[in-house]
Each structure stands twice: as C-alpha cells, then as structure tokens.
Amino acid sequence: MSLLEGRVAIVTGAGRGLGRAHALKLAEHGAKLVINDLGSSSSGEGVDQTPAQEVVAAIEAMGGQAVVNTSDVSNWNAAQEMVQQAVDTFGRLDVLVNNAGILRDRMLVNMTEDEWDTVVKVHLKGTFAPIHHAANYWRLESKAGRPVDARIINTTSHSALFANIGQANYASAKGGIATLTQLAARELGRIGVTVNAIAPRAETRMTAGLSEGQSEERMARRDPEWIAAMVAWLASPESKSISGRIFETWGYGYSVIESWQHGPQMEASRDPTEIGEGVKRIAGFARPNAGIDRNTWLNP
Template sequence: MKICEGRVAIVTGGGRGLGRAHALMLARQGAKIVVNDLGSAANGLGNDVAPAQDVVNEIRALCGEAIVDTSDVADWSAASGMVQNAVETFGRLDILINNAGILRDSMLVNTTEADWDAVIRVNLKGTFAPMHHAAAYWREQSKAGKPVDARVINTTSHSALYANIGQTNYAAAKAGVATMTIVAARELARYGVTVNALAPRAETRMTHGLKEWTPEQLERRNPEWIAALVTWLASPASRGVSGRIFEAWGYGYSVAESWQHGPITPATKNPEELDQAIADIIKFSRKNAGIDRDSWLEP
C-alpha cells in the first residue's frame, strides 16, 4: 500500500523546484494532486501555465491524477477557489503544502517598499490565505461528524530561523510562517489537523549560483530528500506529529527548537541598577544560532 493512497493534496508553487518534487513524490505514493503555480519568475513577476502543466503531465504519465491550478495564493478569493477546486474535482482535501514563495534580496537600507510588500504578500499572506480556507473546510467537515485526518505543511527558511543578512523581507515573512505554524497546530488539533513546517536546503532556481557546490553537495541538495519528509508528514503515519519545524536536506532531518526562556534577573524601576544585571544574564545565555553553525555543516 502506498503511504498516501487516495489522499488529495494541494501543492502551491508546484511547478518547479521543491514544489515539483513534492507533487511528484506524493503522486507516486498514491495522492491526487492539485498543482498550483502562477508560473512567475523567482522575483514574483510574470506568469506561465507551462510549469504546472508539465508537472501534471508527468503525474498523468505515471498513471496518477492531477490538475492545474493557477490561483494567486495571496489573493483571498483565489485561495478559497483553489480549495474549492480540489474538493469539487477530487471530492475531498486532505493535504495542503504551502510551498509558493519569491525572493527579492537586498540589504535593509536598500530594500524598497515594493520589494518588502511583495515578499511579505507572497510568502506570508500566501501561506495564511490557503491555510485559512483549508482549515475552514476541515472544521466544517469535523462539525458535520465526518472523520478528518488532515495535514498542513508550510515552508519556512533557515534565513528566517538563523537571521541571514541581506534578507530582511524574506526572513521576516518566513519567521512569521514558522510561528504561525505553531499557533495553527494548537488551534487546529481539535479538528484532526496537524500543522508542521520545513526549513529546506535544496538547489533550486531560488538558490542557483549562490555557491559552487561539489557533485556530492549538489546531490545532497536534491529536492527529493526534502520531498520524502514532506510525503511522510502528509501521510496518516504522521498523525502524532504537529507544531514542529523541521530542517531538511540530504545530510539529514532535525527539529529546529523554538525560542526558549533564558537566564533571568530581578526587575527594577531604576535603570541605573541594570548595568551588571543585564551583563550577567547575557553572559549566561546561549548565543543566537547562526545560519552556518557547525552542526549543520556538511560532513
């Protein structure tokens, strides 16, 4: 038995890169797929139905079931329509994979308002809007007494978790996705929905040219390593896992731990007393994890 047999999934940004890998692996494991993609460039400009259609054609060549959806995930009505499209076509919705995203990198002082707004819109609102409408559908099913065993898998980023310079807009959006994932997991558990997120490391058009990789490093950045984890999280086997942020690539999977309470000092209403007190709690607190910290360097 395939691990996602009969389940219905929406994959946003499913026409290329990670989304394509997710859609194809889910299909190979028996899921029916709504391949959502505007077909825009990495900066969010333009549109082209061809990438989504190509993935649908690949899935059908595998004797799977798939349809194209070109909804703008950050458009409220369009996101609702995408969920309705899945239900009307396949009779149900079990899985939402929020993968669509764009990049417009620059240092903070050079970031324009337009670049800020576009990145926040697609990456943050474009995750929330589909999740909202899918959650409303599952709540309705649950309240009607129908069994729900649903999954939301969001896409955050190491840039957000570990504060990569030159990406204030992208990091802010993706950090929002990470926290939103944990909140949503707590809210939606009552309806039979789990919510998790991935911080993937993969070679896609969004990362191409950032560094010269060896053949071994490139292989470990193949999106299929991440798609395997996504497909397992989308399956019934992951029912007990929710509210987690996973780091994923070909070198392994790990759980990224969220903000933790650190050292504490007594409060005061006199700021002149704080010199030593703040120095002490900083001294005994852990440093912020860096994006290139040793535990995630290649062997």
C-alpha cells in the same frame, strides 16, 4: 496500500523546484493533486501556465491524477477557490503544502517598500490564506461529524531561523511562517489537523549561483527529492502524532529546530539605573544565537 493512497493534496508553487519535487513524490505514493503555480519568475514577475501543466502531465504519465491551478495564493478569494477546486474535483482535501514563494534580496538600508511588501505578501499571506480556507473546510467537516485526519506542511527557511543578512523581507516572512506553524498546530489540533514546517536546503532556481564550486557529493545532497520524502511522510496518516514542529531537511539529514526557550533571568526594577549589571550578567550566561552555519553536521 501506498503511503498516501486516497489522500488529496494541494501543493502551491508546484511548477518547479521544491514544489515540483513535492508534487511528484506525493503522486508517486498515491495522492491526487491540485498543482498550483502562477508561473512567475523567481522574483514574482509574469504568468505562465506551462510549468503547472508539465507537472500534471508528468503525474498523469505515471498513472496518477492531478489538475492545474494557476491562482495567486496571496489573493484571498483565489486561495478559497483553490481549496474548493480540490473538493469539487476529488471530493475532499487532506493535505495542504504551502511552498510558493519569491525572492527580492537586498540589504535592508537599500530595500524598497515594494520589495518588502511583495515578498511578505507572497510568502506570509500566501501561506495564511490557503491555511485559513482549508482550515474552515476541515472545521465544517468536523462539525458535520465526518472524521478529519488532515495535514498542513509549511515552508520556512534557514534565512529566518538563523537571520541571514541581505534578506530582511524574505527572512521576516519566513519567520512569521515558523510562528504561524506553531500557532496553527495549537488551534487546529482539536479538529484533527496537524501543522508542521520544513526549512529546506536544496538546489533550485531560487538558489541559483550559490553553489558554484561545490563538490558533486554536496550538490547531490541538495537534490529536492530528499526534502520531498519528508514532506510525503508528513502528509501521510503515519505522521498523526507530530505537530507544531519545524524540520531542517536536505540530503545530509533531518533535524528538529528547537523553539525559543526561556533563558537566564534576573529581578526586575522600576529604576533603569539599577539593572545594567544584571542585564549584562544574564546576557552573558545565555547561549549565543545560533548562526546560519552553526549546526555543522547539517552544513559540512
């Protein structure tokens, strides 16, 4: 039996790049899919059904089953309809892969309100809305006495985890997704749902121009298929014991991002004039914040 035989999955933003790779890998291993893609540009402009239709055609050509969904995942009702489409079409839902996203990069002093609002909406609300509606479907299944063994796989980013400059909107939204992943894992575990996230490094239209001059070997290691393999495993029954984790993923390897930890401490005081030396001392003993290039084995 294939790794994902009989499982039904939604992949958002599945028309191109990482989402397309996820969808094809899931289908290759037996999943039936709802291919969600609004068909917009990388900055979130325009609508085009063609990318989603092409992925469905590719899945059908390999003997799989898939349907098109062109909803805006940050639209509350559209996200609910997408979940219902999976259930109506294939009789169930087992996996939700939240991948849809856009970029509108700018230094924070130059960023407009619309650039902030739009990016945060697409990424953060566009992750929360599908989770909310999928979780309610699984909650009702559990209450009805039907066993649930479901998976949610979110997409965060190194830009959020290691504070990449020039991406205040994107990094803030992706940081929210990382925390949402851990929170949802704690809330939904009791009904049989695991929740994990990936922090991928891949060559897609979202990263166009960032890899100029890099070696052929490095470019090969940025192929989205390396990341899709991890997504497929996390979507499978084999991953049942893993939840609330964030994985760095690309062709150089996979690693677990370690969460915020309690660090050095000092006694509190009601008098601000008494705490200066103590604050400097504990800050000095604390490990420095990890930088975006700090983990060298994942950034050779």
